[in-house]
Amino acid sequence: MITLTELRKLYNGVAALDIDALTIEEGQIVGLVGNNGAGKTTMMRLILDIIRADKGFAEIDGIRVDKDPVWKTFTGSYLDSTFLVEFYTPEEFFDFVAEAYGIPGNELSQRVRTYETLMNGEIMGKGKLIHDHSNGNRQKIGIIGAMLINPRLLILDEPFNYLDPSSQLVVAKLIREMNRDLGTTCLVSSHNLTSINDLCNRILLLEKGKLLMDKPHVPGSTDPELEAYFLDAVR
Amino acid sequence: MKSLARLQFRQMFRGKKGRDLVGPAILILYFWIIELIVFIEVREKLPPLAGVLIFMAFFIPDFILKIIMERDHSVMDAFLKTRPVSQSLWERFLTVSQFWYPANLALPVAIAPACFMFLAFPLNIVMFIVVYLGSVFGGFLVMLLKHRGTYQSEKSASTKAARTFKSTTGHAIFGLQSKSVLRSKRLRGAIIYLTVWMFIMFLSYAVQDRLAELWLFYFICLGSSVLAQYGLGVEAGYFSAIWTRPVSISRVLKDKFMLAAALSGGAALISIPVCIWTGIPVYLPLAYALFSTGIGCPIALVDAYNCTPLDLFGKTFFNYQGSKGTFKVSTVLGMTVVLGLAILLPLLLSDLLAAIILGGLGLIGFAFHRPFFDWVERRFLANKHKYMEKYLSK
Numbered sequence: 001m002i003t004l005t006e007l008r009k010l011y012n013g014v015a016a017l018d019i020d021a022l023t024i025e026e027g028q029i030v031g032l033v034g035n036n037g038a039g040k041t042t043m044m045r046l047i048l049d050i051i052r053a054d055k056g057f058a059e060i061d062g063i064r065v066d067k068d069p070v071w072k073t074f075t076g077s078y079l080d081s082t083f084l085v086e087f088y089t090p091e092e093f094f095d096f097v098a099e100a101y102g103i104p105g106n107e108l109s110q111r112v113r114t115y116e117t118l119m120n121g122e123i124m125g126k127g128k129l130i131h132d133h134s135n136g137n138r139q140k141i142g143i144i145g146a147m148l149i150n151p152r153l154l155i156l157d158e159p160f161n162y163l164d165p166s167s168q169l170v171v172a173k174l175i176r177e178m179n180r181d182l183g184t185t186c187l188v189s190s191h192n193l194t195s196i197n198d199l200c201n202r203i204l205l206l207e208k209g210k211l212l213m214d215k216p217h218v219p220g221s222t223d224p225e226l227e228a229y230f231l232d233a234v235r
Numbered sequence: 236m237k238s239l240a241r242l243q244f245r246q247m248f249r250g251k252k253g254r255d256l257v258g259p260a261i262l263i264l265y266f267w268i269i270e271l272i273v274f275i276e277v278r279e280k281l282p283p284l285a286g287v288l289i290f291m292a293f294f295i296p297d298f299i300l301k302i303i304m305e306r307d308h309s310v311m312d313a314f315l316k317t318r319p320v321s322q323s324l325w326e327r328f329l330t331v332s333q334f335w336y337p338a339n340l341a342l343p344v345a346i347a348p349a350c351f352m353f354l355a356f357p358l359n360i361v362m363f364i365v366v367y368l369g370s371v372f373g374g375f376l377v378m379l380l381k382h383r384g385t386y387q388s389e390k391s392a393s394t395k396a397a398r399t400f401k402s403t404t405g406h407a408i409f410g411l412q413s414k415s416v417l418r419s420k421r422l423r424g425a426i427i428y429l430t431v432w433m434f435i436m437f438l439s440y441a442v443q444d445r446l447a448e449l450w451l452f453y454f455i456c457l458g459s460s461v462l463a464q465y466g467l468g469v470e471a472g473y474f475s476a477i478w479t480r481p482v483s484i485s486r487v488l489k490d491k492f493m494l495a496a497a498l499s500g501g502a503a504l505i506s507i508p509v510c511i512w513t514g515i516p517v518y519l520p521l522a523y524a525l526f527s528t529g530i531g532c533p534i535a536l537v538d539a540y541n542c543t544p545l546d547l548f549g550k551t552f553f554n555y556q557g558s559k560g561t562f563k564v565s566t567v568l569g570m571t572v573v574l575g576l577a578i579l580l581p582l583l584l585s586d587l588l589a590a591i592i593l594g595g596l597g598l599i600g601f602a603f604h605r606p607f608f609d610w611v612e613r614r615f616l617a618n619k620h621k622y623m624e625k626y627l628s629k
Contacts, residue, residue, distance in 0.1 A: 045627075048475075048478075048479050049478075049619075050475060050478060050479070050623055050627070051620060051623065051624055051627070052620030052621075052624070069481070072479060072480055072481045073481050075479070077479050079475065080475070081473075082472065082473050082474060082475040082476065082626070082627070083473070083475045083476050083479065084473060084476060085411065085473050085476050086472075086473060086547065086548070087414055087415055087418040087419065087469075087547055087548075088410070088414065092410065092414070096410070096411070097480065100480040100481055100482050101480070101481065129418065131547075131548055
């Protein structure tokens with residue numbers, strides 16, 4: 001589904017990402033891990049065509065993302081607050097997403113109900129702008145905005161940040177269900193190894209822009225090699 | 236009642252420092268200086284009743300500003316709710332406190348020097364009281380309109396109306412334009428400037444006939460050119476939300492054009508009563524609206540994506556730092572031609588001929604705005620990463 005070919009991004013002459021070749025198959029849940037500055041967000045931004053690659057290219061379904069925007073019609077993503085329209089209320093934001101994807105009103109209401117557990121009665125009907133919600137609620141609104149379109153490809157950067165433990169579990173469950181029911185390919189970055197271990201069936205480890213590790217994973221298990229890497233990094 | 240008033244004043248000034256009052260003080264001083272300069276010049280030229288009409292006309296922008304800017308202040312806060320304040324006492328207090336509520340004092344304070352200098356005694360006293368009571372009455376009406384119920388759980392009438400409009404028209408994407416203006420403290424501030432332009436136009440007419448038409452053009456053009464462009468600075472702050480979804484750049488620009496048309500059209504309509512009164516031909520504001528939307532707006536937007544994000548929720552009224560002056564040299568040159576045409580044509584030709592040419596150019600702009608914005612989109616896409624990396628580095 002996603003192919004990266006000789007993809008390189010430099011900031012001030014330093015490689016933020018340098019990947020020779022990577023393919024993510026349809027239906028996988030891929031966990032992206034690495035310490036700060038590893039290149040996780042840069043990789044996602046390149047896949048979403050937000051920044052220019054200095055070399056190489058990213059493809060979705062065999063089509064270069066920088067040449068044809070067709071990927072936007074089936075890709076849901078949430079990387080940071082710039083993916084929200086902060087002067088909208090959550091309802092208006094979901095309306096905006098629905099209108100962009102041509103989702104009818106009754107269908108939208110039905111889909112929003114799927115996320116009631118995650119919203120926990122704190123998001124809808126409050127009359128508050130997204131800007132005025134807590135960081136945790138904004139994170140939830142962004143994630144719901146990405147999932148609402150029932151995407152074929154879901155890209156989430158640090159989706160467990162700011163969330164309470166219950167909400168983290170709910171988000172992981174929602175991603176799993178979306179992958180199971182719709183066959184959605186998921187690319188999820190996180191510093192939370194437990195969540196990644198529980199959720200993903202493939203894990204990529206980045207360090208200073210280089211792909212250090214790429215291995216299949218059994219969801220729910222731990223990976224001693226991965227844990228050893230992070231332990232070594234602090235020694 | 237006294238305790239409530241004392242509490243209200245304490246809350247009003249809680250956490251405020253002297254420097255917070257500098258902005259409003261400068262604004263009022265600005266009003267006063269302009270008023271004094273103009274009225275010293277013209278007090279002999281205009282009949283006294285003209286002044287009465289001028290002051291009465293200010294009720295309209297005053298009321299509109301209150302509708303746009305005020306929040307519901309008719310609900311007791313948590314402190315009061317847990318104290319023995321009866322509902323009837325609270326309602327009495329709300330009614331009486333309209334007499335010293337700051338928003339209701341703004342208009343009488345602003346017009347006071349002109350009112351007392353321009354009108355003869357005792358008409359000036361009567362006029363001042365009428366303006367003051369009118370502003371208080373307007374404030375009271377706005378409070379009733381904004382009232383949301385005891386626990387603020389119900390939506391205000393205006394919010395309900397907006398939701399109904401949106402649900403029937405399905406314009407969530409167009410809402411990016413209109414709501415960013417209405418919900419941004421800075422952009423709403425720009426609406427205040429519009430009123431100031433209108434005010435200056437009123438007064439300057441008395442000094443020089445042509446000057447009045449110049450201010451009229453500024454007033455009508457400002458919405459379509461400047462607000463539309465600031466809107467792009469706002470969008471730069473959440474550009475990923477647009478970019479990663481199937482929303483085209485030309486769609487955003489076309490929506491912006493429609494907002495510009497609404498703003499300029501609205502400004503032209505508002506100015507018509509003034510034009511009738513002052514003798515400016517009524518077709519002139521309509522021609523200006525067509526011209527500033529059809530020609531001015533596209534020129535202002537042609538390179539507007541080359542901007543840095545504007546902090547939508549910045550609170551300081553006068554501080555536009557962060558937007559970093561989004562006009563480029565090419566835009567300034569284009570806008571100079573637009574302004575030049577609008578100023579020179581009525582001077583060189585008759586008003587009617589100037590209106591026909593400006594209106595005609597505006598209509599051509601309307602006819603070609605779609606292919607024009609498609610071209611702007613292609614230009615944007617050719618440099619998309621340069622722009623987007625600038626948005627990310629805010």
